[in-house]
Amino acid sequence: MNQLVTSALQLQPRLRRALIIAMDIVMVLISVPLALALSLSNLSFDPFSWTGLAVWAGVGVFSHFLFRFGGLYGTVWRFASTPDFFNIISNCGILTVALYLTSQAARLYTPMTGLNERQFIVFFLVTFTMISAPRLLYRYLREGTGWQLGAKRNDRPGHRRALFVGQLEDADHIIRFTNTEKEKTQIIGIVATEPNVNTRDKIRGVSVVAVWPEVSGIIEDYAKDTKRVDLLIFGGGGQTDLSKFSELVRVARKGGIEVLQFSGFSKLRGGAALVLQTVEMETILRRPAVPTDLERIRAFIDGKRVLVTGGAGSIGRNLVRRSLELGCEAVLVADQSEFGVFKLEQSLSEDYCERLTCRIVDVTDKAQFTRIVSEFKPDIIFHAAALKHVPLLEDNWVSAVKTNVFGTLVCAEVAAECKVPHFVLISSDKAADPTSMLGLTKRGAEQIVNSLHFSERIRTRDKGPKPIYISVRFGNVFGSDGSVATVFEKQIMAGGPVTITDREMTRYFMTMGEAVDLVIMAAAESATRRDIDNFGIYMLDMGQPVSILTVAETMIRLAGKQPHQDIKIKFTGVRPGEKLHETLCAEGELLVSLDVNSLFGLKTGLFGWQEVRRALADLRDSIDDDDKDAAVDRLRQLYRTIDDAGPVAEEVIPLKVAT
CATH class of the missing domain: 3.40.50.720 (NAD(P)-binding Rossmann-like Domain)
Structure with missing residues (x-):
């Protein structure tokens, strides 16, 4: 069965959609005789006559157009949520009511028995079941235990629900640590990025909900759902090891999910805490943050x-x-x-x-x-x-x-x-x-x-x-007051344009945490x-200097927009005193x-x-x-090279200097 799901995932989107449409038509056609049989209907006409078969086929064609215009094929069914199934109920209800009114109108011209409200109620229930069942089965086979991520019966009040992406070793450390009462984060699912892991595995009771490279679709689906995940936490090295790291951050941010990077544990003032850092800088630099010797600076x-x-x-x-x-x-x-x-x-x-x-x-x-x-x-x-x-x-x-x-x-x-x-x-x-x-x-x-x-x-x-x-x-601190990051952020929030002095300009960047430590x-x-x-x-x-244009384009993508399309980028020319490239x-x-x-x-x-x-x-x-x-x-x-020696050796600093 899993091989069938894998084969379906490899199909082109148009072909996959055509198969879903064909399946729905078949399910509706099966639902008609099944509903009549379950309701013990005694029709006054032969259902296998040319007229009966024509009516049967007409029901299938009508259901196809109804479902198409009813939005049934615009849903990503690997993570269908409550509104999506409500849409199935609505479409099946409209189909049932339409067929019932059609039968009532037909009685004005041709007397018939064996069709009443009971048969149509059964038809509605059977149709809903037949349309929903394949989608539920597909979702279960696609995600295994992952579809249980939406269940909240084990939630801890006041805790933020997090999806972890990374190595199982990091997941084990984080889950063990967040199980303590002092941490306000609850890991409710793992996306494994290492080989030989399957969705039946569990780490300290937390399910592996997906494996790489399925993470893109999984995060997109959870982002579209109704507040089931608050945080997306990447394991150590995610920004360099994962080829789609920037895209994953963009998808999560667009869906309102906060994104953090796990970089170890701190042990300050006799306690311990998770070190979770924002990922904007690492996303742009494609490098990990500089590790801190906490014991020494402490x-x-x-x-x-x-x-x-x-x-x-x-x-x-x-x-x-x-x-x-x-x-x-x-x-x-x-x-x-x-x-x-x-x-x-x-x-x-x-x-x-x-x-x-x-x-x-x-x-x-x-x-x-x-x-x-x-x-x-x-x-x-x-x-x-x-x-x-x-x-x-x-x-x-x-x-x-x-x-x-x-x-x-x-x-x-x-x-x-x-x-x-x-x-x-x-x-x-x-x-x-x-x-x-x-x-x-x-x-x-x-x-x-x-x-x-x-x-x-x-x-x-x-x-x-x-x-x-x-x-x-040191160079530019990303996110400091008045820095290029804060300027770009305001411009993006305002809908653009983002202004850059020159497309070739580069700068050195580091995070505030790196700089301070x-x-x-x-x-x-x-x-x-x-x-x-x-x-x-x-x-x-x-590290290496970073293109300011790259910074702008990345920040626009992280905001869920497309650079040069949704948000324009305007080049204004180098200002007085500015250099295209800095040196340290x-x-x-x-x-x-x-x-x-x-x-x-x-x-x-x-x-x-x-x-x-x-x-x-x-x-x-x-x-x-x-x-x-x-x-x-x-x-x-007031500058000289290292080869120029000044008369320092014979001088004593005067402590009174007029300013």
């Missing part, structure tokens, strides 16, 4: 006092949340956005808020920033406060210099004065070979921190532990480096592999602190003169 953050500038921004607030998750003693957020701080506090749990302090602060105000650092006494400062939008900063270059350069100077200098052990600047790939004001100011900020790092280590070489000042350089990992790694092999700049491995490491910089996954050390030419002071003084003069060209020239001079 050991680094646990018990520390953490200050995050720009803590209400997208990267900042995720650093705040992650620090709280990893067990820090307290977090201080310094941000000038009142509304951003309010939203951050509202998004955190009560337990986290007990360890959170927020201050509305402009990081360029040295007196105010010194006061909060002196009071809070942080062990580490994550400096994420910055202006970052390329086109806006080309016109507002003064604000870019004041915030990104002098704001970094204030924060780093205060950290030195207040003897903060660790300072981490969040930098950008646009600092490599910069062509924009954002890139120039970020590179200037890197040079400030780099000079401070090595000058301080020289100043304190005979005085015990040395303070650490580092920059972490690797920033913390860079800080943890820098704390272990000796003087002979330490770095002032670290760079994250961003510039010419004259040396990239050094570390024993840390996806993390590199970056060596560049050094400036002595006195040189930095002179360059910043000239830069301040350019701002006072409102001379953008002079400011750009000063920022370009």
Whole structure:
């Protein structure tokens, strides 16, 4: 029987539909004599006469047109739901009523007996059974135990119902874990992606409902059903191992099913939890997320006092949340956005808020920033406060210099004065070979921190532990505030068009989770480096650059639309300061592999602190003169290659720098 089902699945859609139509006609023709026999009808005319046979054939032809226009052949019957069977009832009911009225009209011209309401009631029941039975049988043979997925008698109240797609080993771990009361996810079906698995198998009582490559049809059918599945969970490696991964995500999202990626278990603050991540980034990159050394970053953050500038921004607030998750003693957020701080506090749990302090602060105000650092006494400062939008900063270059350069100077200098052990600047790939004001100011900020790092280590070489000042350089964070992903999402929701500057443009991308954990990992790694092999700049491995056009097209498909058809894509031209292709490491910089996954050390030419002071003084003069060209020239001079040695060794950092 299963071989027959398999053969039917391999038929062309038109031929398969023709067979279904022929089957329905045959079933109706069988239902007529069967209903007469079951109702013990005694007809007054010979049913095998030419007239009787003509009427019998006419019933079959009429039922065909009725079922066709009644929508009986527009249903995917491998997962028929209650409305589909109601449609069968409606069509059979209309057929029965039509035949009954026809018989009543025929009595006006030809007296007949043996046909009354009883025969037509039996005919309705027999026809419904004969039409429905093959479809139910097909569905059962196609999905085996999978058709029981819709049954909710074993549901746990308040739990989200999930369909798992992946290896049985991952399924076993997840089902075992979700069976605990603390997890609010219930796995109710498995789609196996490995060979030699059949739909009769069960893992901890959960049925295998389908095997690869049938998953596309199964997910589409469940998505069309009435809220039977809330989640679609992919096992580890799904985004790289499954050829139709992007299409499966699109189908599920279009049907209102949330899609998550299983990437292991976390063990934070004495407990454990499933790590389920959204799949948009992996769908676009076709690569797995960078695995996190949770034990190491937890050991680094646990018990520390953490200050995050720009803590209400997208990267900042995720650093705040992650620090709280990893067990820090307290977090201080310094941000000038009142509304951003309010939203951050509202998004955190009560337990986290007990360890959170927020201050509305402009990081360029040295007196105010010194006061909060002196009071809070942080062990580490994550400096994420910055202006970052390329086109806006080309016109507002003064604000870019004041915030990104002098704001970094204030924060780093205060950290030195207040003897903060660790300072981490969040930098950008646009600092490599910069062509924009954002890139120039970020590179200037890197040079400030780099000079401070090595000058301080020289100043304190005979005085015990040395303070650490580092920059972490990486590219675009997918989904951060104002990123291309959020812009595209709004444009898609509005019906388009999606605007791209150039069809050839590429960018480096990583997920927010990857970026935040690797920033913390860079800080943890820098704390272990000796003087002979330490770095002032670290760079994250961003993988391969991704086409912005590909990002747009993928996001449109994930939204259930077709790019260039349902949603138009418009090319607007490269804006001032933008590059077609970014680089993470510039010419004259040396990239050094570390024993840390996806993390590199970056060596560049050094400036002595006195040189930095002179360059910043000239830069301040350019701002006072409102001379953008002079400011750009000063920022370009604040860079040298690794072969250029600066007079760092003989300098001691002055702790009072006018800003």
